[in-house]
Amino acid sequence: MDVRGRTVVITGASRGLGAGVAHAMHAAGMRVAVCARTTPALPEGERVLARQLDVADAEAVARLAEAAGERFGAIDLWINNAGVLGPIAPLRSVSAEAFDEHVRINLHGVFHGTRAFVHHVRQREGEGVLLNISSGAARRPYHGWSAYCASKAAVDRLTECVALEERAAGLRAHAVAPGVIDTDMQAMIRASTAENFAEVERFRARKREGRFATAEHVAQGLLALAFDPKARADEVIVTLPEPPASTPGSAR
């Protein structure tokens, strides 16, 4: 699949999955706009636009879309990847402030990116693909992850709504559970206690066995979903296939 010259925006690309996907898509010849609160993994360059911003800041996200459009023209693919997992604890111990902060990033951040991209697609000719990074935790409860499960379930439903609303305007939207990738987020899971997260041992065992998807594998899955007619899914809610034998290794 030739994706050279296509443009992608990736939020949350300073480390972890977003950074790995940004590297892979840039290496495939795409023009890439990346952002994070700290320094994005790709430096500014001929095919790279890099911005430091908080996805909870609606105006900053709208400016990112504008800048990417001005620099590269039509944005073909927008990936709302930025996200946090914590607080990890039973809901009774989660403060209102921590819950607010979580939702500000995981839900409002996805809303801001989605809205900016919808407006971009409506201002130009041609199809746009929106991939909102969700999680298996959107689709079943985890003891100790009430904020994360709730925000990712909301991302799934938000994506289904926008898919309905914008299909006729040329936007295809999916909420994608990417699999398990060994990032800082996974390290945070393994560092929690059984009191705060009942399934912690299962995640520690996965680390011992090295059962992870790589960011490269996820990037190929996202590209196929976006651009390969044979891999297109009719469903809005998607789970990426696991690698044939989950590969030891970590995302950047």
Ligand SMILES: NC(=O)c1ccc[n+]([C@@H]2O[C@H](COP(=O)([O-])OP(=O)(O)OC[C@H]3O[C@@H](n4cnc5c(N)ncnc54)[C@H](OP(=O)(O)O)[C@@H]3O)[C@@H](O)[C@H]2O)c1
């Ligand atoms: N790892 C997994 O196994 C897994 C499984 C299912 C779903 N996911 C989802 O995949 C996505 C990436 O996760 P990850 O594992 O790569 O996590 P990670 O290693 O913690 O990286 C998160 C990324 O998001 C950025 N970010 C966080 N808050 C932000 C904000 N307010 N504004 C802008 N950027 C922000 C971080 O950069 P800064 O801190 O520099 O802002 C970082 O680049 C998340 O949506 C996560 O829920 C991950």
